[in-house]
Amino acid sequence: MSVPPPPPYPPTAGASDPTPGQQWWRGGSVEPIAPPMPLYAPAPSVEQVAAAFWAPAGRLFAEQATAIATEVGQQIGQLLTETEAQRFARQQVEFETLVAAQRAERDAAFKAAGETPVQRAERHRIEDVLTPAASHREDLVGLVDLLADRIGESPEERTARKHAEAELAKARSRAAEDARLAAAGETPEQRTRRHRQQQLTDKREAALRASRQRRRAAREAGPSDRTKRFRLWCLFTAISATGGYAVHLVQVLTPGGPLVGLLAAAGGLALDLYTRDGGRLRVSEARGWALALMLALRVPVASGLAVATGIAPLLDLITHLPLH
Structure with a gap:
């Protein structure tokens, strides 16, 4: 008794033969069914995942x-x-x-x-x-x-x-x-x-x-110009002091002593600096009508300095000199 060859595909469970009474190994017309797919695919390796992740970043970085x-x-x-x-x-x-x-x-x-x-x-x-x-x-x-x-x-x-x-x-x-x-x-x-x-x-x-x-620019001068300016300052101050003696301001301040003279000089100096643009216009730089106005406004300063320094008697002597 000869053994039949194995079937080319496995039998299908529950499938019926289209031809009654004929078995599947005897040449039945039943179509083969594909084998079932596995439930889980094999997981890729860490190297494959890293390569897939860094490939776009590598191209962008390049x-x-x-x-x-x-x-x-x-x-x-x-x-x-x-x-x-x-x-x-x-x-x-x-x-x-x-x-x-x-x-x-x-x-x-x-x-x-x-x-x-x-x-x-x-x-x-x-x-x-x-x-x-x-x-x-x-x-x-x-x-x-x-x-x-x-x-x-x-x-x-x-x-x-x-x-x-x-x-x-x-x-x-x-x-x-x-x-x-x-x-x-x-x-x-x-x-x-x-x-x-x-x-x-x-x-x-x-x-x-x-x-x-x-x-x-005028202030940036040599010592000789400074000396000249100092002399002019002394001359103008003496003229203002003489004017203060003439209007009896020196006589009024003399009884108060040097302290009263210093206070009068400080008050007059504040007014003097204000009129001379905060001291930017020097005493020796005034000319014309500005000089006359400055001499008049410096009368309190010169009178106070005369009383504080004790030269009021000298002014009295100068005014009584026989100049004529």
Whole structure:
């Protein structure tokens, strides 16, 4: 008895043969069913998970590292090859481009809010005054350049720079004041009148500043000029003391003694310094009507000094000399 060959596929549990009475190993027409899949797939290894996780990060890091290296190389090349004029021109172009982009964004926002061309022009004028100029780089290189400029500048250059900074600060403050008063309802006529008053004040301040500079230059003199000024001070003080004796101020202060004389001199000195711009105008520098007014105002000072130093009898002797 021969053994039949094994079936090409396993039998199906519960399946019925389409042909009654015919078994599956005798050539039945039952279709094979695929074997069931396993419930759990084999877990990947730690190396595979790590490789799948770091693959995108590695590609991104490679791209960023290449871009950073290229940018750093370009910057180092610029710092090593460009001149001072080229660097300043490049920074100026970058600054102007940034300012233009920011102004375009503000213009678009204000235009959407209903700003008129006249209002936009006025706003641009105020922004030009309030926006500080990019005079140096905002990094370590700019700091070194700024220190080098400050160390190497002369006293005249420093004075001119301080004056320019003060004028710019004044212009910015006035532009901010214009914007604030315009928002508060100031009319163009009122603004014009206020600007005219400010111009007159600026002229007076400039004249006063020029006179103080002339006095300061006159003070930077040799010992002979100091001696001359001291002699003039003694002469003018003696004239004022003689005037105080003539109006009997010295006689009134003499009974009080030196302490009363010092108090009178201190009070007169306060008035004298106030009239001479806080002492900026020296006694020896007064001329014309200013000299006559100063001699009259210095009478209390000279009289108090005469009483405090005890030279009042000398004034009495001088006034009784037969000069005629």
